[in-house]
Amino acid sequence: MGIGTLAHTVGHLPLKELTAKLSGRGIDFVQLALSKAISDYDLSLGKLSPALANHIGEQFHRAGVRIGVLGCYINPIHPDPQQRRYEIDRFKEHLRYARDFGTSIVATETGDLTTYLAEDANGYEAKGWSILKQTVEELAEEAERWGVHIGLEPVVTHTLSSTEKMAQILAEVPSSTLGVVFDPVNLIPPTVVEPRDQEAFLDHAFATFGSRIVLTHLKDYVVDNGRKNEIESGKGIFETASFLAKLHSNKPGVDISLERLQDHTIEETFSYVRSLL
Numbered sequence: 001m002g003i004g005t006l007a008h009t010v011g012h013l014p015l016k017e018l019t020a021k022l023s024g025r026g027i028d029f030v031q032l033a034l035s036k037a038i039s040d041y042d043l044s045l046g047k048l049s050p051a052l053a054n055h056i057g058e059q060f061h062r063a064g065v066r067i068g069v070l071g072c073y074i075n076p077i078h079p080d081p082q083q084r085r086y087e088i089d090r091f092k093e094h095l096r097y098a099r100d101f102g103t104s105i106v107a108t109e110t111g112d113l114t115t116y117l118a119e120d121a122n123g124y125e126a127k128g129w130s131i132l133k134q135t136v137e138e139l140a141e142e143a144e145r146w147g148v149h150i151g152l153e154p155v156v157t158h159t160l161s162s163t164e165k166m167a168q169i170l171a172e173v174p175s176s177t178l179g180v181v182f183d184p185v186n187l188i189p190p191t192v193v194e195p196r197d198q199e200a201f202l203d204h205a206f207a208t209f210g211s212r213i214v215l216t217h218l219k220d221y222v223v224d225n226g227r228k229n230e231i232e233s234g235k236g237i238f239e240t241a242s243f244l245a246k247l248h249s250n251k252p253g254v255d256i257s258l259e260r261l262q263d264h265t266i267e268e269t270f271s272y273v274r275s276l277l
Contacts, residue, residue: 001248001277002255003270004029004068007037010263014040015056019063021263026270029068030060031107031215031257036071045090053100061102068255069105069151069181069215070094076135077111077128077159079119088135092142099148105214106143107151107181110159128159136173143177149214153181156189163187163205170212179214183259184243185221190228198239202246210250218243218273219260232260234272241276248277 007030010021015038022030034043034056041052060067072094074087094106110132116124136152143150152169154160160169166187170178184202192201220236221228233240247254261269 001253002028002066002068003258003273004031004066004255005258005261005266006030006071007032009261009266012036012039014038015059019059019065022060022065023063025266026274027065027266029066029255029257031069031071032056032060032067032101033071033073045086045093048093048097050097050100053097057100057102067101067103068257069103069107070098070101071108072106073108075111076108076139077115077131079115084131084135088138091139095139095142095146095148095150098146104147105149105151105179107153107215109153109155113158113161115159125159132159133169133172136169136178140173140175140177144175148177149179150177151179151181151214153183153186153217155183155186163201163208167208170209178212180209180212181215181217182209182213183217183219185219185228185230185238186217188221188228188238190223190226193223193237195239195242199242202239202243206246206250213247213251213254216247216251216254216256217259218256219258230260232265232269233258234269240273244273244276 004027018037057067072091074091078084078087091108098104098106116127120127139150152160154166160166166180188201192198218233220231220233220238222231222236258269258273
């Protein structure tokens with residue numbers, strides 16, 4: 001299993017400075033959100049090219065760090081159709097150039113569950129779902145053209161708010177390009193705190209969509225007054241060792257991206273996770 005993190009964990013920096021700060025620290029790969037990580041190139045919509053993507057990929061390769069996934073976290077159900085079109089086009093551009101960066105996965109979340117609540121108190125979930133499905137269908141068609149994967153990340157407060165919703169989108173958009181970015185802490189409800197309940201949640205998730213996982217995220221959490229607070233791995237109540245064992249059984253070798261890190265906590269947290277593998 002490759003252990004990585006978000007490239008911008010070490011800052012928003014010029015490309016060569018960024019890769020230098022990531023090099024030699026035991027980081028197998030990064031999740032690269034271009035605009036959050038690289039400061040010395042204009043990477044807005046329409047600016048990418050095969051040569052630029054190759055150049056960026058080569059700098060990471062020279063630093064001994066693989067680009068495991070492009071993070072293009074759009075809002076696929078944005079209520080402004082013009083803004084939504086812009087974000088869809090940006091994601092499609094990432095899909096076209098993903099392999100030039102050296103990866104085959106582009107990942108996104110799916111927009112807030114309550115996006116249309118003020119507009120339609122009774123039907124807001126259905127409306128959000130309908131727009132999400134339309135967007136995912138369009139993105140899947142583009143991904144199929146380029147032979148790359150779309151990583152959809154379910155989050156308990158987003159349109160893909162549950163294990164069942166994740167299964168539903170995979171069923172309703174039957175494209176083999178769709179995969180799951182499984183962040184158990186993002187998906188687990190704040191009511192799930194006891195180890196046995198966490199085990200049941202994880203078992204259900206792996207049974208439901210385990211075969212479609214293309215990437216995992218890993219962090220920890222605590223619950224304070226019913227509110228879930230996310231922290232770095234090993235500092236909270238999440239059953240990390242059990243999750244990693246189940247992950248190895250279901251998807252041996254899948255990449256694990258560590259989140260909620262700071263530059264100065266990378267080595268400590270990587271060491272903790274590797275000790276559990």
